[in-house]
Amino acid sequence: MKNKFNITKLQLEKLYLKTSLSAQQSADKIGMSRTQFGRYLDKFKIPRKTLSQVMTGRELSPEHRKKVIKTLSSSRKQTGDKNPYWKGGITTTGEGYVAIRVKNRYIKEHRYVMGQKLGRSLTENEIVHHINGDKKDNRIENLVMTTQQKHSHSHWDNEKMKKIQSRRMKKIRKNKFWSSKKLNK
Numbered sequence: 001m002k003n004k005f006n007i008t009k010l011q012l013e014k015l016y017l018k019t020s021l022s023a024q025q026s027a028d029k030i031g032m033s034r035t036q037f038g039r040y041l042d043k044f045k046i047p048r049k050t051l052s053q054v055m056t057g058r059e060l061s062p063e064h065r066k067k068v069i070k071t072l073s074s075s076r077k078q079t080g081d082k083n084p085y086w087k088g089g090i091t092t093t094g095e096g097y098v099a100i101r102v103k104n105r106y107i108k109e110h111r112y113v114m115g116q117k118l119g120r121s122l123t124e125n126e127i128v129h130h131i132n133g134d135k136k137d138n139r140i141e142n143l144v145m146t147t148q149q150k151h152s153h154s155h156w157d158n159e160k161m162k163k164i165q166s167r168r169m170k171k172i173r174k175n176k177f178w179s180s181k182k183l184n185k
Helices: 010-019 023-030 034-043 051-055 063-076 109-118 148-156 159-176
Strands: 088-093 098-102 103-107 127-130 143-144
Touching: 010 023, 010 103, 023 034, 098 109, 103 109, 109 127, 109 143, 127 148, 143 148
Parallel strands: none
Antiparallel strands: 088 098, 098 103, 127 143
């Protein structure tokens, strides 16, 4: 690259690194474009400043200062029901259960409803089963406490689960027994 501005590495470092000027301001001072200035920084292997390095020590205009303060203070106020995206503290988990916000954390609604009926929190080992199979139907009449083993059996009796197991067994048999494998010719 031809140095048509006759600028040395030392001059660039003094102008750019030793001051609080941005790359654009430094380029304007020399009379070159921002792109050309960037090429000279690359040529002389001078690191570029971060935005925080450029802004350090600068005074904000009163208008900008008000805008920054408003943005920072409003973000703290927009939690919970003050947030425009608030949906009432109700969400759906990836498993399809309804979860509700209780004391700044989400818990599955069917476990909360059963805990309210019993008057205590449920332990991790206690399972709440939906009688009709609808994970979103959390009426107390549709919920029953059960053990993990009984809960597994109640789902195992379901026709849908039998079909899934049947498909799994067909795959296993196909891969395990030579009589069900196709011969390669």
